[in-house]
Amino acid sequence: MNRAALLWRVASFAVAAGFIALWQLIANLKLVSPVFLPGPDRAWASLVRGFSSGDLWSKLAGTLEHMAYGWLAASIAGIAIGAIIGSSRTMRTYVAPSLEFLRPLPVSAIIPVAIAMLGLTQAMALFVISFGAIWPIMLATIHGFGAVEPRLYEVARSLQMSRLAVIFKIALPSASPDILAGMRLSLTVALILSVVCEILAGLDGLGHWVLLSARAFRSADLFAGVILLGITGYVTSVAMSLAEHRLLAWQAAQR
Amino acid sequence: MASAAKRLEAVPGMPAPQIAFDGVTLVLGGKTIIENLSLGVRPGEFLCIVGASGCGKTTALRLAAGLYQPTNGKVNFDGQPMGEPRREIAIVFQDYGKALLPWRTAAGNVSLALEAGGMPSAERPARIEELLRTVGLPGHAGKYPSEMSGGMQQRLQIARCLAQEPKTLLMDEPFGALDAMTRQGLQDEVLSLVAASGATVIFVTHDLDEAIYLGDRVIGLLPHPGRIGIELSVNLPRPRDQLSTREHPEFLRLRRQLFDFIKATEQ
Ligand SMILES: Nc1ncnc2c1ncn2[C@@H]1O[C@H](COP(=O)(O)OP(=O)(O)OP(=O)(O)O)[C@@H](O)[C@H]1O
Ligand SMILES: [Mg+2]
Numbered sequence: 031m032n033r034a035a036l037l038w039r040v041a042s043f044a045v046a047a048g049f050i051a052l053w054q055l056i057a058n059l060k061l062v063s064p065v066f067l068p069g070p071d072r073a074w075a076s077l078v079r080g081f082s083s084g085d086l087w088s089k090l091a092g093t094l095e096h097m098a099y100g101w102l103a104a105s106i107a108g109i110a111i112g113a114i115i116g117s118s119r120t121m122r123t124y125v126a127p128s129l130e131f132l133r134p135l136p137v138s139a140i141i142p143v144a145i146a147m148l149g150l151t152q153a154m155a156l157f158v159i160s161f162g163a164i165w166p167i168m169l170a171t172i173h174g175f176g177a178v179e180p181r182l183y184e185v186a187r188s189l190q191m192s193r194l195a196v197i198f199k200i201a202l203p204s205a206s207p208d209i210l211a212g213m214r215l216s217l218t219v220a221l222i223l224s225v226v227c228e229i230l231a232g233l234d235g236l237g238h239w240v241l242l243s244a245r246a247f248r249s250a251d252l253f254a255g256v257i258l259l260g261i262t263g264y265v266t267s268v269a270m271s272l273a274e275h276r277l278l279a280w281q282a283a284q285r
Numbered sequence: 286m287a288s289a290a291k292r293l294e295a296v297p298g299m300p301a302p303q304i305a306f307d308g309v310t311l312v313l314g315g316k317t318i319i320e321n322l323s324l325g326v327r328p329g330e331f332l333c334i335v336g337a338s339g340c341g342k343t344t345a346l347r348l349a350a351g352l353y354q355p356t357n358g359k360v361n362f363d364g365q366p367m368g369e370p371r372r373e374i375a376i377v378f379q380d381y382g383k384a385l386l387p388w389r390t391a392a393g394n395v396s397l398a399l400e401a402g403g404m405p406s407a408e409r410p411a412r413i414e415e416l417l418r419t420v421g422l423p424g425h426a427g428k429y430p431s432e433m434s435g436g437m438q439q440r441l442q443i444a445r446c447l448a449q450e451p452k453t454l455l456m457d458e459p460f461g462a463l464d465a466m467t468r469q470g471l472q473d474e475v476l477s478l479v480a481a482s483g484a485t486v487i488f489v490t491h492d493l494d495e496a497i498y499l500g501d502r503v504i505g506l507l508p509h510p511g512r513i514g515i516e517l518s519v520n521l522p523r524p525r526d527q528l529s530t531r532e533h534p535e536f537l538r539l540r541r542q543l544f545d546f547i548k549a550t551e552q
Contacts, residue, residue, distance in 0.1 A: 184376070185384055189449065203386070280389075
């Protein structure tokens, strides 16, 4: 089992290395103009330069900050609203369908509305990011709260547990696998929207860096920013998986 | 209308019933599930309920727990209207897998009842250990329910119920899903736990032998709608013993009577 996992890991590294080699080859052969496509060597050099000068650090910090605030706000609001809707059957039957209907609405459609109301500000970014990121969390919470084993509510009734105790000791832990899965999905949404907001509102962050690099035809810097965004997405989702794994250790025992 | 509560109270020297069904009728979804059921359970009594599948045993137990409210008639507990479920009445569900919190360890599951009872956290560990030892689960405190066998999970559920320090223990086919050996062991443990705590028990089972082996009294329900069809007093000496009790002529006589009753209801 462990051996197989190791082999998969090695294989995926080999594929990634293959892609980078192919990229280098295309760049070296100048199949695409170097103005638009730098080789991995130049992108890497630009990444190192950006970090040593400190520019990229502050951009990265900006993006992480936008992402984190938006995601946290979405998590708190999404879990709270989801819990209220999910713990009542009437709310689930009447409200949940319209939420499912609203969800596919592209968040980009509300960006102009947010800009009109809040201007090109951090507040606008926070609103847009959390609005986009709230859906997976809220819907997962509604589902999780609706799927609590009814027997456990009967146990709670016979123990005369308070409403608050029922929520925190029964419903929330029971829904936690769903909620955490929703939070993981939202992480990606929050990153995407952070970049979009930075580009639109010129807020300090990797989105802004990528935009400026593109305008100045500094393709190596542009790619450095894109690579860094990819790494950010990857690392945050791995961190989330680790947290999930820890919090849901009881589920591992179940299998 | 004959009132079970009054009937029992009227007998001199007979204690007032702890749980009293008085002309209880329950209609669910337009269907009469239980009709005019009157029944008194004395404090400390071990009452077993048997009957064909679907005759309303679980429903009767849920009425006794306060999980259902009667459509007609009354259910009283210690002379007071039952109302909502209460901590003094503990229920052991048949589906132990669903009644335990999978995200809490054995200790955590027992703790749930202690927390609900308002026990300070400093006092809990000692009490949890004691309860787990009582049900034969010492050293399993850190295990999750999913890491335990069916018998162990049911013991754990019983431990949680004991943590409620119930006056009444309601058990719905608690050993129905367990193998014969485990079941016999648990029967004896339940008997000694109940003898030690003095709790009143209503025990629902499919197994006629189990009902006679455990009970002071056995009630057989008739189906559609659920009502009492037979009532047998079990005058077998206690403590009961898996071998000698089951060979006792009285045991065999009661068993015969109960089998004939069940057979007749199935036709
Ligand atoms: N919520 C409900 N709504 C409508 N009918 C119900 C409901 N709960 C139970 N019933 C019906 O009531 C009857 C008695 O059910 P109950 O579960 O009490 O039977 P039981 O004697 O416990 O059966 P078993 O031995 O199979 O557990 C059944 O016919 C069942 O279909
Ligand atoms: Mg039943």
